[in-house]
Amino acid sequence: MSVKEIAKNDFTRFVGTLIRTEKVFGVQAKGDRFDFAPLESAQDLRLDYDVTLQPPKKYFLPPAEVLLTYQVGGPYQSQLDGQEFILLGVHPYDMVAINQMDELFQQDNYDTHYMTRRHNATIIACDVAKPSDHVFASSMGTAVVKKGYDILLTDIGDSFVAEAATPKGEQLLAKAKGAAADAQALKKREDIWARNKKSLNKHELKCDPAYLPKVLAKAYKHPVWEEKAKTCFSCGSCNQVCPTCYCFNVQDDVNWDLKTGQRLREWDGCLLDGFTKVAPAHEFRKARADRFRHRLYRKATYVPQKLGGQIACVGCGRCVGACLPDIANPVNIYNRLIDDLGIG
Amino acid sequence: MAKPKIAIFDFACCEGCQLQIVNLEEEILSLLGVADVVEWREAMSEKSDEYDIAIIEGSITRMEDEERLKRIRGCAKVLIALGACAMTGGVNKLKNNFEDFEEVKKCVYGKAAGKPHLRTAVTKAVGEVVQVDYAVPGCPIDGKEFTYIVRSLLMGKKPEIPDYPVCVECKANGNPCLWQYDQVCLGPIIRAGCGARCPSNGFRCFGCRGYVDNPNVDAAKDVINRFGLNLDDLKTKMVLFGSKQEPTIYE
Ligand code: SF4
Ligand code: SF4
Numbered sequence: 001m002s003v004k005e006i007a008k009n010d011f012t013r014f015v016g017t018l019i020r021t022e023k024v025f026g027v028q029a030k031g032d033r034f035d036f037a038p039l040e041s042a043q044d045l046r047l048d049y050d051v052t053l054q055p056p057k058k059y060f061l062p063p064a065e066v067l068l069t070y071q072v073g074g075p076y077q078s079q080l081d082g083q084e085f086i087l088l089g090v091h092p093y094d095m096v097a098i099n100q101m102d103e104l105f106q107q108d109n110y111d112t113h114y115m116t117r118r119h120n121a122t123i124i125a126c127d128v129a130k131p132s133d134h135v136f137a138s139s140m141g142t143a144v145v146k147k148g149y150d151i152l153l154t155d156i157g158d159s160f161v162a163e164a165a166t167p168k169g170e171q172l173l174a175k176a177k178g179a180a181a182d183a184q185a186l187k188k189r190e191d192i193w194a195r196n197k198k199s200l201n202k203h204e205l206k207c208d209p210a211y212l213p214k215v216l217a218k219a220y221k222h223p224v225w226e227e228k229a230k231t232c233f234s235c236g237s238c239n240q241v242c243p244t245c246y247c248f249n250v251q252d253d254v255n256w257d258l259k260t261g262q263r264l265r266e267w268d269g270c271l272l273d274g275f276t277k278v279a280p281a282h283e284f285r286k287a288r289a290d291r292f293r294h295r296l297y298r299k300a301t302y303v304p305q306k307l308g309g310q311i312a313c314v315g316c317g318r319c320v321g322a323c324l325p326d327i328a329n330p331v332n333i334y335n336r337l338i339d340d341l342g343i344g
Numbered sequence: 345m346a347k348p349k350i351a352i353f354d355f356a357c358c359e360g361c362q363l364q365i366v367n368l369e370e371e372i373l374s375l376l377g378v379a380d381v382v383e384w385r386e387a388m389s390e391k392s393d394e395y396d397i398a399i400i401e402g403s404i405t406r407m408e409d410e411e412r413l414k415r416i417r418g419c420a421k422v423l424i425a426l427g428a429c430a431m432t433g434g435v436n437k438l439k440n441n442f443e444d445f446e447e448v449k450k451c452v453y454g455k456a457a458g459k460p461h462l463r464t465a466v467t468k469a470v471g472e473v474v475q476v477d478y479a480v481p482g483c484p485i486d487g488k489e490f491t492y493i494v495r496s497l498l499m500g501k502k503p504e505i506p507d508y509p510v511c512v513e514c515k516a517n518g519n520p521c522l523w524q525y526d527q528v529c530l531g532p533i534i535r536a537g538c539g540a541r542c543p544s545n546g547f548r549c550f551g552c553r554g555y556v557d558n559p560n561v562d563a564a565k566d567v568i569n570r571f572g573l574n575l576d577d578l579k580t581k582m583v584l585f586g587s588k589q590e591p592t593i594y595e
């Protein structure tokens with residue numbers, strides 16, 4: 001597969017070509033923040049972004065979608081949207097999250113809705129140019145990524161190094177003007193990778209993430225859960241902005257004829273009240289702490305069990321910035337447990 | 345099977361919620377296809393005393409209204425509180441923050457304050473007078489949510505109204521949090537279901553859908569401190585729809 005060096009203005013022209021021929025979602029400014037949105041003009045693309053408000057998971061698992069339409073007591077019809085698209089500007093930590101979701105949505109029940117969208121996507125990832133306020137990808141081993149994307153971009157100053165990783169990516173990259181990247185360009189890329197492996201670390205985890213399941217194995221009754229949950233709103237913001245949270249809720253809505261209807265799937269979150277509808281009213285506080293604990297166990301115990309040990313927090317830092325009472329930071333909690341319980 | 349009969353009644357309110365129903369236009373015709381609307385002052389003039397579903401708009405502010413509401417409850421199999429006024433007392437409960445209602449009346453109505461039809465008592469939500477089976481939150485209600493609830497009931501199914509806060513929908517819409525832009529948003533303690541309409545348009549949630557069942561007020565106080573504000577900054581925001589209220593719980 002080819003590795004090209006593309007001058008910045010040639011890259012802009014390349015993006016312009018993509019927009020004219022394909023459906024492109026790319027990172028753009030949203031007020032003084034950034035987010036993925038339909039890309040109308042190559043000028044709007046902001047690969048110098050720090051972090052997007054929402055992770056790109058919404059393109060594979062939308063906040064709400066119609067799974068099927070049905071006749072009451074009768075047959076049903078699957079609803080699938082089949083449009084191909086390009087996702088432009090996915091950071092390495094988000095790419096790792098997508099790779100994890102890909103595995104999860106193929107396990108047990110193969111999820112046709114997720115996987116159809118995933119197969120329709122061409123992902124152009126890009127290395128981080130500017131760390132966000134709360135990123136800790138370096139701690140989680142997700143500051144650089146080696147698989148999942150079709151093309152990987154690295155900003156090396158006046159140009160991008162663009163590496164194709166799949167035939168789809170190769171085909172796209174053929175449309176960009178640029179020569180094979182030389183040793184100098186590749187060296188610059190190596191340097192950026194080395195830098196990011198250290199510098200995307202606004203919060204520093206005190207152990208190799210591989211030890212986290214061991215730490216948590218001793219932490220179920222630790223006081224930290226009650227302490228933090230005291231000021232938890234159960235607002236689910238930490239779930240909603242997380243690239244590896246994928247819980248959903250399925251609900252039916254019948255039409256006015258009362259004979260036909262649709263089955264909807266919506267994002268849910270383990271922090272939300274009513275997620276487990278069994279909690280009796282007088283146990284609210286305890287239940288809040290249980291839900292709070294569940295998220296941290298899910299990231300570093302339950303999901304890793306399904307993913308050959310991979311930790312399901314990729315260190316994007318979004319939950320840290322989204323939590324108003326500032327209790328969601330996984331590093332703070334894991335470090336506290338490491339201090340109290342050790343990693344052995 | 346005969347079509348179920350629906351009756352709509354209003355008490356102290358602005359009738360904005362009924363207007364939301366009238367505005368549904370096409371959907372109203374669909375509703376009339378599956379149910380008979382037997383009493384509805386805003387849209388028709390018939391009177392009837394038998395109905396399967398009574399929909400109550402407005403809050404209860406006079407003794408004679410309590411009697412009327414109890415009569416309605418007696419005739420209805422299912423009773424739905426429509427909108428914030430009915431569900432929680434809504435803005436009408438602002439009055440309950442004052443002790444001297446004569447003063448309040450003078451302030452609101454001026455010289456007319458003494459007229460007999462302006463008699464007033466402590467504002468009550470519908471659920472404080474009779475048993476409420478279902479409630480449609482909001483000021484005004486969301487028309488889509490209303491029709492979803494009615495359809496569910498006609499199907500004999502329990503409608504699912506969110507018991508999670510507005511932040512969930514706000515985040516699903518991809519909004520940055522308004523607290524980071526100096527707005528005291530009540531989203532974290534207010535019931536979702538409006539699609540986070542206000543924060544998605546850049547305006548803080550002022551709580552029209554009422555509290556979630558178990559709002560974490562301690563957390564709200566903590567956040568107020570974190571953002572260098574004082575408790576009054578929060579209280580003044582909560583007074584409009586949260587006056588004299590316990591969290592609303594309808595099973
Ligand atoms: S941890 Fe923070 S973001 Fe998560 S539910 Fe609790 S208050 Fe909301
Ligand atoms: S837990 Fe927080 S930091 Fe980790 S992946 Fe999720 S949102 Fe990002």
Ligand code: SF4
Nearest residue numbers: 357360427428429483
């Ligand atoms: S809830 Fe609001 S819109 Fe509805 S009747 Fe009351 S004041 Fe009017």
Ligand code: SF4
Nearest residue numbers: 511514521522529531
């Ligand atoms: S703006 Fe309001 S509703 Fe949205 S996340 Fe912030 S507090 Fe929640």
Ligand code: SF4
Nearest residue numbers: 538542549550551552
């Ligand atoms: S955001 Fe808040 S104030 Fe606005 S409609 Fe929703 S509940 Fe009401």
